[in-house]
Every structure is written in structure tokens, then in C-alpha cells.
Amino acid sequence: xxxxxxxxxxxxxxxxxxxxxxxxxxxxxxxxxxxxxxxxxxxxxxxxxxxxxxxxxxxxxxxxxxxxxxxxxxxxxxxxxxxxxxxxxxxxxxxxxxxxxxxxxxxxxxxxxxxxxxxxxxxxxxxxxxxxxxxxxxxxxxxxxxxxxxxxxxxxxxxxxxxxxxxxxxxxxxxxxxxxxxxxxxxxxxxxxxxxxxxxxxxxxxxxxxxxxxxxxxxxxxxxxxxxxxxxxxxxxxxxxxxxxxxxxxxxxxxxxxxxxxxxxxxxxxxxxxxxxxxxxxxxxxxxxxxxxxxxxxxxxxxxxxxxxxxxxxxxxxxxxxxxxxxxxxxxxxxxxxxxxxxxxxxxxxxxxxxxxxxxxxxxxxxxxxxxxxxxxxxxxxxxxxxxx
Amino acid sequence: xxxxxxxxxxxxxxxxxxxxxxxxxxxxxxxxxxxxxxxxxxxxxxxxxxxxxxxxxxxxxxxxxxxxxxxxxxxxxxxxxxxxxxxxxxxxxxxxxxxxxxxxxxxxxxxxxxxxxxxxxxxxxxxxxxxxxxxxxxxxxxxxxxxxxxxxxxxxxxxxxxxxxxxxxxxxxxxxxxxxxxxxxxxxxxxxxxxxxxxxxxxxxxxxxxxxxxxxxxxxxxxxxxxxxxxxxxxxxxxxxxxxxxxxxxxxxxxxxxxxxxxxxxxxxxxxxxxxxxxxxxxxxxxxxxxxxxxxxxxxxxxxxxxxxxxxxxxxxxxxxxxxxxxxxxxxxxxxxxxxxxxxxxxxxxxxxxxxxxxxxxxxxxxxxxxxxxxxxxxxxxxxxxxxxxxxxxxxxxxx
Ligand SMILES: Cc1cc2nc3c(=O)[nH]c(=O)nc-3n(C[C@H](O)[C@H](O)[C@H](O)COP(=O)(O)OP(=O)(O)OC[C@H]3O[C@@H](n4cnc5c(N)ncnc54)[C@H](O)[C@@H]3O)c2cc1C
Numbered sequence: 192x193x194x195x196x197x198x199x200x201x202x203x204x205x206x207x208x209x210x211x212x213x214x215x216x217x218x219x220x221x222x223x224x225x226x227x228x229x230x231x232x233x234x235x236x237x238x239x240x241x242x243x244x245x246x247x248x249x250x251x252x253x254x255x256x257x258x259x260x261x262x263x264x265x266x267x268x269x270x271x272x273x274x275x276x277x278x279x280x281x282x283x284x285x286x287x288x289x290x291x292x293x294x295x296x297x298x299x300x301x302x303x304x305x306x307x308x309x310x311x312x313x314x315x316x317x318x319x320x321x322x323x324x325x326x327x328x329x330x331x332x333x334x335x336x337x338x339x340x341x342x343x344x345x346x347x348x349x350x351x352x353x354x355x356x357x358x359x360x361x362x363x364x365x366x367x368x369x370x371x372x373x374x375x376x377x378x379x380x381x382x383x384x385x386x387x388x389x390x391x392x393x394x395x396x397x398x399x400x401x402x403x404x405x406x407x408x409x410x411x412x413x414x415x416x417x418x419x420x421x422x423x424x425x426x427x428x429x430x431x432x433x434x435x436x437x438x439x440x441x442x443x444x445x446x447x448x449x450x451x452x453x454x455x456x457x458x459x460x461x462x463x464x465x466x467x468x469x470x471x472x473x474x475x476x477x478x479x480x481x482x483x484x485x486x487x488x489x490x491x492x493x494x495x496x497x498x499x500x501x502x503x504x505x506x507x508x509x510x511x512x513x514x515x516x517x518x519x520x521x522x523x524x525x526x527x528x529x530x531x532x533x534x535x536x537x538x539x540x541x542x543x544x545x546x547x548x549x550x551x552x553x554x555x556x557x558x559x560x561x562x563x564x565x566x567x568x569x570x571x572x573x574x575x576x577x578x579x580x
Numbered sequence: 581x582x583x584x585x586x587x588x589x590x591x592x593x594x595x596x597x598x599x600x601x602x603x604x605x606x607x608x609x610x611x612x613x614x615x616x617x618x619x620x621x622x623x624x625x626x627x628x629x630x631x632x633x634x635x636x637x638x639x640x641x642x643x644x645x646x647x648x649x650x651x652x653x654x655x656x657x658x659x660x661x662x663x664x665x666x667x668x669x670x671x672x673x674x675x676x677x678x679x680x681x682x683x684x685x686x687x688x689x690x691x692x693x694x695x696x697x698x699x700x701x702x703x704x705x706x707x708x709x710x711x712x713x714x715x716x717x718x719x720x721x722x723x724x725x726x727x728x729x730x731x732x733x734x735x736x737x738x739x740x741x742x743x744x745x746x747x748x749x750x751x752x753x754x755x756x757x758x759x760x761x762x763x764x765x766x767x768x769x770x771x772x773x774x775x776x777x778x779x780x781x782x783x784x785x786x787x788x789x790x791x792x793x794x795x796x797x798x799x800x801x802x803x804x805x806x807x808x809x810x811x812x813x814x815x816x817x818x819x820x821x822x823x824x825x826x827x828x829x830x831x832x833x834x835x836x837x838x839x840x841x842x843x844x845x846x847x848x849x850x851x852x853x854x855x856x857x858x859x860x861x862x863x864x865x866x867x868x869x870x871x872x873x874x875x876x877x878x879x880x881x882x883x884x885x886x887x888x889x890x891x892x893x894x895x896x897x898x899x900x901x902x903x904x905x906x907x908x909x910x911x912x913x914x915x916x917x918x919x920x921x922x923x924x925x926x927x928x929x930x931x932x933x934x935x936x937x938x939x940x941x942x943x944x945x946x947x948x949x950x951x952x953x954x955x956x957x958x959x960x961x962x963x964x965x966x967x968x969x970x971x972x973x974x975x976x977x978x979x980x
Contacts (some may be wrong), residue, residue: 192892193587193896194889197582273941285916288740356759446755454976454978461980464977465980467980470968470971470977471964473971474907474974475967476969477907478910478911481887481907482794482880482886489583493583508873508880509879510880557875558871558875558876559871561875562871562874563871566854572852574878575849
């Protein structure tokens with residue numbers, strides 16, 4: 192029991208911060224909002240050269256095989272500077288291939304991911320944005336030695352630049368044996384795929400993706416046919432934990448900017464940071480950011496030990512959704528009018544943290560999961576001990 | 581980062597749980613409920629003797645003073661198991677951490693073994709009628725006279741003073757120095773001539789609150805000092821350094837199970853209650869609004885736990901707090917209030933029934949908690965003052 196980052200973890204985090212603060216300016220963030228592909232390939236390559244893309248990928252496929260927590264710490268630093276790189280979506284898909292892919296899939300994709308030559312993404316959400324199997328209606332019809340996909344996926348990140356997208360589709364109705372969901376690796380440039388960009392609050396790259404008769408084969412299947420949902424669940428857990436890391440990093444930086452501003456901005460003859468109401472707002476920003484960070488770290492730690500972490504991930508995201516949002520809003524309040532101006536940088540953080548709070552499960556979704564774990568299994572609960580299974 | 585316990589620590593927890601099942605009898609629990617005695621009757625003393633025999637008190641304290649020289653994590657595990665029953669087995673809240681950190685050799689030898697055996701119990705004499713949150717305004721005087729100090733003044737809300745053997749007293753030794761630099765701490769025996777203790781009855785006194793209620797104590801006190809003489813050797817730390825010794829002691833006091841548990845026990849209680857009970861067939865556990873709220877509270881409670889773990893990790897590494905102790909002391913009490921008030925809206929009119937009432941749930945625990953939970957946000961550093969400290973010390977914000 193020593194919940195603070197270890198020396199090695201801290202070293203990596205510091206190195207990531209140093210590199211990113213030098214390389215990623217708000218000017219770059221703004222430039223990439225307008226950019227066709229949305230990320231600077233040179234920066235992506237540098238990150239590959241630093242070994243970050245392979246941090247959590249097994250050594251035999253060109254990675255470093257480190258725990259997910261290390262990836263999380265880098266993600267936190269990326270969030271801090273709002274680094275415009277497709278790392279989150281790439282990791283979500285790549286780590287799932289590493290977990291459930293075939294040997295051939297791993298050999299084809301993972302070394303390419305590590306070396307910077309393969310941006311990936313994933314697609315689960317459809318019209319009903321809840322991340323549950325019954326919300327996946329999109330059909331894959333058997334067709335000879337493969338399947339034909341038809342339907343629409345929503346909010347797919349970086350689809351415009353991804354070379355592979357890991358999509359969860361329905362191959363059978365839900366049954367007693369499984370949820371009828373299968374995962375396929377698809378080629379975003381394949382025949383029968385089209386996409387429409389969405390204009391988001393974060394000004395990131397998200398698309399509505401349509402499959403019209405897209406053909407996939409058994410070679411594209413990741414995990415078991417019809418029984419892909421458990422793999423999707425773990426993918427979503429990792430995705431959510433890593434997104435929480437980004438939220439924590441961005442939120443802390445945002446809070447720091449407000450605190451700095453409060454120390455310097457003078458009103459009524461004194462720095463506004465000397466007013467108790469402003470100080471207490473800042474103290475709450477610190478509590479909320481720390482809380483989200485502690486919950487996130489515990490979730491990562493559990494995942495790295497192979498312990499059930501669904502509740503911990505949901506706690507982190509439910510908390511971060513509300514509290515990180517509150518922090519960036521307080522930061523706006525402390526900045527008065529200037530924070531509302533396009534030329535002032537603060538909104539870059541507000542917009543992203545807000546958008547992230549809406550993705551990968553709302554507060555209600557996650558609390559429903561926590562409630563179910565707390566209430567629906569017999570046996571007493573106790574904080575700090577695993578819930579009744 | 582490591583959020584887990586070692587197998588040895590897990591074994592220790594099981595041993596303590598087994599010990600509790602065997603030795604914490606109804607007699608002991610009955611004694612805990614008698615507010616007047618502070619729950620320290622014969623059975624309770626016998627229990628503490630057995631706990632001490634197992635070497636479970638003061639696990640992290642040095643061996644030469646009767647401790648085990650072990651880790652705070654193990655001490656925490658033992659404390660947590662006992663604190664869940666309302667039993668304090670040393671460590672946080674006992675005065676020992678401050679004495680170990682700032683005391684003389686003589687003081688350590690004098691006090692620590694007694695604190696371990698339970699023979700020495702400290703009351704805390706900080707607050708005064710005109711100095712609460714603004715503690716540095718305290719007026720109780722200690723004047724040097726040869727090898728002694730002579731103490732005159734009044735302390736308020738000296739809980740436990742009616743059964744404590746000693747009081748951990750803050751008094752002013754230099755009235756001309758800046759407020760924070762003229763204060764010293766004394767370890768004063770309660771049987772010294774000139775000390776008078778008068779009861780103050782709390783809103784929990786009629787009917788008495790069940791064990792485990794947050795601030796369920798029926799009684800606290802006011803304590804008067806009239807020409808009380810203490811040897812100069814009973815001053816803790818340097819003369820006029822008492823403010824800093826006291827602040828350090830309060831921070832160390834937060835590194836433990838009891839502070840955190842008083843704010844999260846109701847989360848467990850309400851979840852366990854709705855799982856096992858219903859109102860004439862209707863279970864609040866089926867209500868989506870209640871479920872959402874319970875999940876929210878549970879998540880907040882985890883943050884209380886993690887902040888405590890963070891403080892413990894920091895102290896184990898030998899580091900110092902900048903704001904972490906204060907953060908814990910804001911988040912946990914406010915969470916406790918959030919839970920307590922939510923429970924009233926889950927149980928509705930049943931949550932008004934006090935311990936002596938027919939139909940009371942859990943012996944009136946939730947009703948009594950309504951009267952006590954907010955108190956933990958006032959005591960031991962109010963949440964307002966704690967937020968000031970977070971902003972100023974943690975974030976470097978300017979004074980007003
Ligand atoms: C049951 C009980 C047991 C106790 N046990 C002990 C004990 O054993 N030993 C002991 O020494 N004390 C004890 N106390 C005292 C407790 O620590 C004090 O009540 C507490 O410090 C607050 O002091 P006060 O009551 O004088 O309130 P005040 O100091 O008058 O505060 C009133 C309100 O004003 C707020 N306030 C004060 N200053 C500021 C500021 N600068 N900015 C914003 N808000 C401010 C406070 O936060 C509070 O909300 C106990 C109290 C109770 C009720």
C-alpha cells in the first residue's frame with residue numbers, strides 16, 4: 192500500500208510533461224482544429240520514437256509490455272497540453288487486438304502501431320448511445336466465407352486517418368450463451384464504407400460512419416464469433432480509464448491557469464485570489480481534480496493486476512464527468528469575461544473536458560453499474576473490500 | 581502506485597476480525613454505550629489489555645517505548661477493524677503521534693507505554709470560549725515560575741476530560757509575541773490541583789445516540805484552570821513553538837482509520853440496510869433515483885478512503901503534507917453530511933425516530949446522525965479554515 196506514483200512512474204510522467212510542454216503549444220492545438228487530418232505526423236512519429244505508442248503493447252510485438260498505468264500517466268500528460276494526436280483511439284483498438292486478436296492480426300498490426308505507421312480506432316456506439324449490447328442493432332449477415340455489414344456507427348474518433356477500425360456488430364440475436372456481438376477489424380477505406388464528419392464542442396475528429404454492404408471475412412474477426420461482448424467490455428473499461436486520465440490531466444492544468452490568474456488579477460484593490468470565496472472555489476477545484484485522479488489510478492492499478500475493475504472504472508468516470516466539468520466551469524468563472532473570448536486559450540480546455548465528460552458513459556450510465564454491483568448481489572458491502580460477487 | 585495489501589497484512593486483518601468476534605462481547609459493547617464513563621468499564625479495560633497483549637496497539641510506534649516498530653499500514657488495519665465498533669485502540673487521536681514527534685526522551689518513556697496499555701488517556705484542550713476556528717487567539721496563560729509553569733484560564737468542549745488522565749493543553753506563554761509565536765503545549769495531569777471539569781450536555785444526550793453515530797457523544801465539558809502548577813518538563817516541544825507542534829499533531833491525527841471512518845460508515849449502513857429490509861414490500865433499492873444517489877455517495881466515499889490512503893502513503897515515505905491533510909478534512913466531513921441527509925430522503929419519516937422510539941431503524945442511528953454529522957466539519961479544523969489552508973499553503977494564494 193503506497194498509492195503515490197513510484198519513482199519509475201514519476202520519471203516517465205515527468206519526461207512526458209517535459210517533452211509535451213516543449214512540443215505542444217496552444218497554437219498547435221488551434222492549428223490542428225482546422226487541419227484536414229487533425230494531427231501533426233511529425234509529432235506522432237516522435238512519440239513513436241520515444242516508445243510511447245508501444246508502452247503497453249507486449250514486447251514480442253515491438254512494444255515495452257509495461258502496465259496500463261504507465262500508458263495512463265502518459266495520457267494524463269497528453270490531456271494536460273490537449274495534445275492533438277490520435278493516441279487514445281489507437282491504444283483502445285491496439286490493446287484489444289493485443290488481448291483478443293489472432294497471431295496473424297497481432298503480427299500485422301501491433302509492430303506497425305509501435306513504430307508509428309498505424310493509426311487505429313474503434314466503433315461501438317450506434318443511435319442509442321448507451322454502451323450496452325442491446326444498443327447494437329447493426330447487422331452482419333453471413334455471406335459465403337464472410338459477412339456483409341450494414342448500418343451506422345456514431346461518434347467514431349479519428350476515422351478519417353485510421354488504417355483499421357475495430358467495430359462491434361451484431362452477428363446473432365442475444366441468446367442464453369452470448370450477446371450475439373462480434374468484433375471485426377475493418378478498413379476505413381474499404382468498399383461500402385462512408386463517413387460524415389461531425390462538428391464537436393472539442394473540435395476533434397469524429398464521424399458518423401455508414402457501412403453499406405461492407406464485406407468482412409473470418410480473418411478480420413477479433414475474438415469469438417457472437418461472443419465478443421466480454422472483449423468489448425474490457426475494451427471499454429480500458430478506453431474509459433484512459434479517457435479519465437486525459438480528463439484529469441486537462442482539468443488540473445485548467446485549474447492551475449485559474450489559480451495563477453487569480454493571483455494576478457486585481458479587483459477592489461487586491462488580487463481576486465485573496466478573496467475567500469475565490470480561494471474556496473480553488474480549494475474545491477483541487478479536491479475534485481485529486482478525487483478524479485485517485486479514483487482513476489486505483490482503477491488502472493486493479494486492471495493491471497487482472498482484478499475486476501468495472502466498478503472502479505465507473506466510479507472514476509462518473510466522478511470525473513461531474514467534477515472535472517465543475518472545475519473547468521469554475522475556472523471560467525474565475526476568469527470573468529476574458530475566458531469567454533476566442534483569442535484567449537482557456538476555452539480549449541473547457542471544450543475538451545466537457546466533450547470527454549459526455550463520451551464513454553454518462554454519469555447516469557456509470558452510476559447504474561455501480562448501483563447494480565452494490566445492490567443486486569446478496570451480501571454485506573464494506574468500503575475498501577471487494578463487493579459481493 | 582500500489583493500492584493493495586500484502587498477504588501478511590490480509591492475514592493480520594483476518595486475525596483481528598476473529599479476535600473481535602471472540603472478545604468484543606455484549607458486555608464490552610454495553611459499556612461503550614455509557615456516556616458518563618466514557619465507556620471504560622471493567623470489560624472494556626480487560627479487552628484493551630488483551631489487545632495490548634497481542635501487540636496490536638501502537639504498531640507503528642518505536643519498540644523502545646513499547647510499540648512494535650512496524651508500519652502505519654498495519655496499525656491502520658487494526659484501527660480500522662476496531663473503529664468500526666466504536667473502539668479506539670491507540671494511534672490516531674491519542675496524542676501519541678505528537679509526543680513521539682516532538683516529545684523529550686522522558687516524555688516518551690512516561691507517556692507512550694501508558695497510552696499503549698490504555699492507562700493514559702488524553703483530553704484535548706485547545707478550544708476556548710473566544711478561540712475556536714481562530715485558535716491562535718487563545719488566552720489561557722502559562723507563566724514560568726522556577727521549574728514550573730502556572731496555568732490560568734478556561735477551555736471549552738474538552739471532550740473526555742471527565743475520564744481522561746491528562747490534558748493536551750495549548751496555552752499562551754508569551755502574550756507580547758505575534759499570536760502564533762507565543763503559544764506552548766503542556767501535558768497536564770487531570771488530577772493536578774486547581775482543575776475543575778463541568779459537564780456540557782450535547783443535543784445527543786436525550787435520548788443517547790447509538791454507538792457509531794457521527795458525533796454521538798452525549799457529553800463534553802468545560803475545564804477551568806486556577807493556578808495549576810505543571811513541571812516545565814511537561815512542556816511538549818520548545819517554548820512558544822506550540823502552534824506548530826499542535827498543527828503537526830492534528831495533521832498526524834488525520835492519518836488513521838477513525839477520522840475517515842466517521843464519515844463513511846453510513847454509506848455502508850444504508851446500502852446494507854436497503855438490501856436486507858423493505859417497507860411493507862416496497863424496497864428503496866428498486867427505486868432508480870435511490871440507486872443513482874447511492875452510487876454517487878459510494879463513489880464519494882471511495883475518494884474519502886483514497887485521500888486517507890494518500891496521507892498514509894505520504895507519511896510512510898517520510899514526506900510532509902502541504903495540503904493533503906486539510907483536503908481530507910474537507911472532503912470527508914462534507915461527504916458524511918451529504919450521505920446523512922440523503923438517507924433522510926431515502927427512509928423518509930422513519931429517519932426521524934430516535935434511539936428510544938418504537939419503530940426506530942438501527943436503534944435510531946440515522947436520526948442521531950442528522951444531529952451529529954455536520955459537527956465533524958466544524959471540529960478539528962473547520963472546513964472553512966481547512967479550505968483557507970488548502971488555498972494558501974497548497975496553492976500559494978495570497979492572504980486577504
Ligand atoms: C462535540 C464537540 C466536541 C469537541 N471536542 C473538542 C475537544 O476535545 N477539544 C477541543 O479543544 N475542542 C473541541 N471542540 C471544539 C471544536 O473544535 C470547535 O467547536 C471548533 O474549533 C469551532 O470553534 P467555535 O465553536 O468557537 O466556532 P467559531 O470559531 O466561532 O466558528 C463559527 C463558524 O465560523 C466559521 N469561521 C471562523 N473563522 C472563519 C474564517 N476565517 N473564514 C470563514 N469562516 C470562519 C467556522 O468555520 C464556523 O463555521 C469540540 C466541539 C464539539 C461541538
